[in-house]
Amino acid sequence: MTDQMPVTSPVLEMRDVSISYSGIIPAVTGVDLLVRPGEIVGIIGESGSGKSTLAQSILGLLPETVKISGQKLALSGVDLLAASDSTLRNLRGPAAAMIFQNPMTTFSPLHTLGRQLMDLLWRERHLSTLEKRQMILVALQDVGLPDPAARLEAYPFQLSGGMLQRVAIAAALLMRPSLLVADEPTTALDVTMEAQILHLMREIRNKAGVSILMISHHLGVIAELCDRVAVMYAGRIVEEGPVETIFADPRHPYTKALFACEPALISDTAMRLPVIGGEVPRPVDVGCGFAGRCSQVLDCCSVLSPPWVAVHNTDAPHLSRCHRSAP
Ligand SMILES: Nc1ncnc2c1ncn2[C@@H]1O[C@H](COP(=O)(O)OP(=O)(O)O)[C@@H](O)[C@H]1O
Ligand SMILES: [Mg+2]
Secondary structure (H helix, E strand, C coil): CCCCCCCCCCEEEEEEEEEEEECCCEHHHHEEEECCCCCCCEEECCCCCCCCHHHHHHHHHCCCCCEEECCCCECCCCCCCCCCCCHHHHHHHHHHHHHCHHEEEHHHCCCCCHHHHHHHCCCCCCCHHHHHHHHCCCCCCCCCCHHHHHHCCHHHHCCHHHHHHHHHHHHHHHHHCCEEEEEECCCCCHHHHHHHHHHHHHHHHHHHCHHHEEEEECCHHHHHHCEEEEEEECCEEEEEEEEEHHHHHCCCCHHHHHHHHHHHHCCCCCCCCCCCCCCCCCCCCCCCCCHHHHCCCCCCCCCCCCCCEEECCCCCCCCEHHHHCCC
C-alpha cells in the first residue's frame, strides 16, 4: 500500500507548512498537523495566532497573492502543494468543506435558502430537480431543522443564527466531505445554541464518520468536542496532544497561561480565553515567540528555537515546543 491510497491516508496531512501574506513575516510557520479518519482535532489560540489562515489554506480560500510553502498539504492523500488546478477543483468539494463563524455571511441575503442549496448541487447532473430537493430536505432534517420544506422558501434573515448555522452545516455535508473545517462556528451564538451545535457536530462524526478540524479560542468548546488539540501561538503549533492530557497536564508555558486563570471553568462551555499579559503575538524567526511574555523564560529562549519535544510518547503523542520540556 502507498500513502496515496485514500483508505489509509490521513484526511488532512500538513508537513512544515508556512503561509505568508506579505512575504516578510509569515502568518503561519512550520506547521505539522494530522487529522485521521473520524477524528475531531481542535486548534486553539489567541486572536491573531494564525488559525483562520491555516483553515483557509486547506480549503484553497486564500487570495492568490498569499504564498503557501512546505513539504506537504494533503487532503485524503492528494498533495495540494503539488496538485494541478483541475485536481484542486475536483477535490475541493468532496474532500473538505468549511463552516464559518457568522452564518449570515455564509449565504447570500438575496436568494432563498432552497435556491442556494440547489446551486450547491450543480455537480449532480444525473439527479433531477425533485431528487435534489429530496436530498436537501433529508440533509436539513439530519441537522435538526424543524419544518425543512418551509425553510426552503425562507431568506437567510428569516432564521435565527443557530438555525442558520444548522443550514450551513447541512450545506457543507451535502458536499459529502471527508473533512469539515469549522472556524469558530459557535462564537456568534448564545450558549444554548452553542451546546446544540456542538452536539450536532459530535453526531455528524459518529454517524457519518466525517473528520472535523475545529478552530476555537474557546476552551470549553475544545474540551467538550475534540479528541486531540493543537495549541497555536504566533503562527506555530506550540503544544499538541490528546485533549484530556493537554487539559490535565499542559507543558508549554503558553498553554499553562491559557488555562491558569480559571481551571474550574474548563468544563463550562461559556468559558472564553483569559487575557495573557504582554504584546500581541508576532511570529519570530529566532528563539521562542512567547519568550517576551513567559514567566518561566530561560536565557536561551530568545536566541535558540525551542525543540519539538515528546512529553509522552504513546499512540497519540503529547508534544511541546519548549526548552523547559526538553529532557
Ligand atoms: N488578509 C490578510 N492580509 C494580511 N495579513 C493578514 C490577513 N489576514 C490575516 N492576516 C494576519 O495573519 C495573522 C494571523 O491571522 P488569522 O489567521 O486571522 O489569526 P486567527 O484566526 O488566529 O485570529 C495575523 O497577524 C493577521 O494580522
Ligand atoms: Mg480567526
